[in-house]
Amino acid sequence: MYDMSAPTLAGKLVVAISSRALFDLTESHRIFTDLGVESYHRYQIEHEDELLEPGPAFALVTKLLRLNELASKQYVEVILLSRNSADTGLRVFKSIEHHRLNVSRAAFTKGEPTSRYVRAFGAHLFLSADTDDVRRALEDGYAAATIFPSVFRNETDELRIAFDGDAVLFSDEAERVYQSAGLAAFAQSEREAAARPLSGGPFKDFLAALHRIQADFPEDASPIRTALVTARSAPAHERVIRTLRAWNIRIDEALFLGGLDKGEFLRAFGADIFFDDQTLHVESAALHVSVGHVPHGIANE
Numbered sequence: 001m002y003d004m005s006a007p008t009l010a011g012k013l014v015v016a017i018s019s020r021a022l023f024d025l026t027e028s029h030r031i032f033t034d035l036g037v038e039s040y041h042r043y044q045i046e047h048e049d050e051l052l053e054p055g056p057a058f059a060l061v062t063k064l065l066r067l068n069e070l071a072s073k074q075y076v077e078v079i080l081l082s083r084n085s086a087d088t089g090l091r092v093f094k095s096i097e098h099h100r101l102n103v104s105r106a107a108f109t110k111g112e113p114t115s116r117y118v119r120a121f122g123a124h125l126f127l128s129a130d131t132d133d134v135r136r137a138l139e140d141g142y143a144a145a146t147i148f149p150s151v152f153r154n155e156t157d158e159l160r161i162a163f164d165g166d167a168v169l170f171s172d173e174a175e176r177v178y179q180s181a182g183l184a185a186f187a188q189s190e191r192e193a194a195a196r197p198l199s200g201g202p203f204k205d206f207l208a209a210l211h212r213i214q215a216d217f218p219e220d221a222s223p224i225r226t227a228l229v230t231a232r233s234a235p236a237h238e239r240v241i242r243t244l245r246a247w248n249i250r251i252d253e254a255l256f257l258g259g260l261d262k263g264e265f266l267r268a269f270g271a272d273i274f275f276d277d278q279t280l281h282v283e284s285a286a287l288h289v290s291v292g293h294v295p296h297g298i299a300n301e
Contacts, residue, residue, distance in 0.1 A: 009077050009121065009122055010122075012074060012075065012076060012077045013064075013067075013075055013076045013077070013124055013209045013210070013212075013213060014076075014077045014079065014121055014122055014123045014124050014125075015061070015064055015076065015077070015078050015079070015123060015124065015125045015126075015127070016078075016079045016080075016081050016114075016117070016118050016121055016123035016125070016126045016127070017057055017061060017078060017079070017080060017081065017126075017127045017128070018080075018081055018082060018083075018114060018127065018128035018129055018130060018133070019080060019082040019083075019084060019089070019092045020055060020128070020129035020130070021055055021056055021057040021127045021128055021129050021147050022054075022055050022057055022058055022061060022080065022092075022096075023052035023053065023054065023055040023058065023092065023095055024052060024053040024054065024055045025052065025055065028040065028043060028044060031043050037111065040088070041085070041087070041088055044084070044088040044091055045087070045088065047091065048090055048091045048094070049091075049094070050091070051094065051095050051098050052091065052092065052095040054099070055129075055149075056129075056147045056148060056149035056290060057127050057147050057273075057290075058099075059153060059272065059290070060127075060159075060272050060273050060290065061078055061101065061103075062101070063157070063159045063272060064076045064078060064159065065078060065101060065102050065103075066157065066159075066223075067159070067213065067223055067224075068102065070217075070223055071216070073216070075213050075216075077105070078101070078102075078103045079103070079105045079106065079107070079117075079121050079123065080092065080093075080096070080103055080105070080106035080107070081106070081107050081109075081114035081115075081117055081118070081126070081128070082106065082107070082108050082109070082114065083108075083109055083110070083111055083112070083113075083114060083130075084108050084110070085108055085110040085111075086108045089106070089108045093106070105121070107120075107121075113132070113133050113136060114128070114130075114133055115128075115133045115134075115136035115137040115140070115144075116136075118137045118140065118142050118144070119140055119142065123142060124142075124143060124205055124206045124209045125142075125143045125144070125145075125203075125206045126142055126143065126144040126145075127144070127145055127147045127292060128144070128145075128146060128147070129146065129147065130146070131146045131293075131295060134146045134293075134294075134295060135295050138202055138294070138295065138296045141202070142202065143202045143203045143205065143206040143294075144202070144294070145275055145292025145293055145294050146292065146293045146295065147273070147290065147291070147292050147293075148282065148286045148290065148291045148292075148293065149286075149290055150286055150287075150288065150289050150290040150291070152267055152288055152289050152290075154270045154271070154272050156270070157223070158223060158224070158225055158270075159223060159224045159225070159272055160224075160225045160226075160227070160269060160270050160271050160272050161210065161224070161225075161226050161227075161271065161272060161273055161274075161275075162226070162227040162228070162229045162266055162269055162271040162273070162274040162275070162289075163203055163207065163226070163227070163228055163229070163274070163275050164228075164229060164230060164274075164275060164276040164277060164278075164281065164294075165228055165230040165232060165240055166201070166230070166232075166277075166297070167201055167277040167294065167296050167297030167298070167299060167300075168201050168202065168203050168275050168276060168277055168294050168296070169200075169201050169203050169204060169207060169228065170198040170199065170200065170201045170204075170240070170243065171198060171199035171200065171201050171297075172201070172277075172296070172297030172298050172299075173198065173199060174186065174189065174190060174198065174236075174239075175297060175298055175299065176298050177189045179298050179299070186236065187235060187236055190232075190235065190236040190238075190239050191235045191236075191238075193239055194235070194238040194239045194242065195239075195242060196239070197239075197242060197243040197246040197247070198239060198240070198243045200247070201296070201297075202294065202296055203275060203294070204247070204249075207226065207249055207251070208247070208249055210224055210226060211226075211249050211250050214226075214250060225252045225253070226250070226251050226252050226253070227251065227252060227253040227254070227255065227269050227271070228240070228244075228251050228253070228254045228255065229255045229257065229262050229265060229266060229269070229274065230254075230255065230256060230257065231257055231258065231259050231260075231262075231281075232256050232257075232258070233256050233257070233258030233259070234256065236256075237254075237256045240254070240256075241254070253269060255269075261284050262274075262276075262281055262284060262285050263284045263285050263287055263288040263289075264288065266285050266288055266289045267288040267289055271289040271290070272289075272290065273289070273290045273291065273292055274289050274290070274291050274292070275291075275292045275294055276291065276292075276293065276294065277293070277294045277295070277296055277297050277299050277300060278299045279293065279299075
């Protein structure tokens with residue numbers, strides 16, 4: 001008989017993360033790359049009791065899981081997706097237990113791509129150190145990014161997440177006009193289309209999931225703060241504002257920088273992570289905050 005009380009992830013913000021994003025596996029990965037699978041397997045088992053240090057997404061995951069401590073409701077589920085086998089992955093789970101991370105669900109694929117389990121778990125976000133896995137998840141329609149660490153750390157309990165607009169929160173339709181016809185044509189096109197909402201990009205559903213959590217708290221006491229940080233400027237700002245209004249999704253801060261370098265502004269915002277599709281912006285931002293590169297849209301073709 002079907003168990004009506006069976007566990008479900010419905011209603012939760014589901015974040016899938018690779019072991020190399022969660023922990024520092026630099027040495028392990030070097031052995032895998034230089035010496036092959038058998039040497040890697042032997043190394044992991046020999047070092048099974050050596051705890052792993054935090055990786056580029058560790059602080060973000062800690063803050064996400066902390067949201068579950070704010071009320072009786074479980075807001076967030078973090079899933080581990082790893083190319084380890086269950087055997088070699090034991091070291092990862094020992095480190096999860098040591099760091100007291102409430103991560104209990106995992107998929108170990110023994111070298112196969114992990115991205116196919118993003119859909120199975122219904123993840124709103126997939127963070128990985130493997131760009132090929134990230135691309136596959138994006139092609140399947142899921143928010144995904146290759147994560148890069150930063151020296152900056154937002155030490156407050158508040159979770160602060162910043163997004164680029166075109167090809168991240170929104171489709172790349174406007175970016176395609178800019179790339180093909182230039183800035184003047186882009187500005188004219190956006191002026192003419194100001195009342196027509198942009199289509200959603202890969203991170204729309206993730207932002208919507210954050211918004212649903214925010215809605216449970218008074219606006220001046222929310223544990224999450226979001227920002228749009230875009231190279232757009234007036235008059236191209238209007239379509240963005242009207243798009244978010246049409247989606248009925250809240251964004252707390254919006255920075256229209258008109259092409260200025262984003263890094264200092266992201267640090268001023270205190271971003272725990274910033275998502276952008278363009279390598280130039282990612283490299284600049286990574287000097288200030290943690291960044292997730294979103295290899296999506298015309299800039300990555």
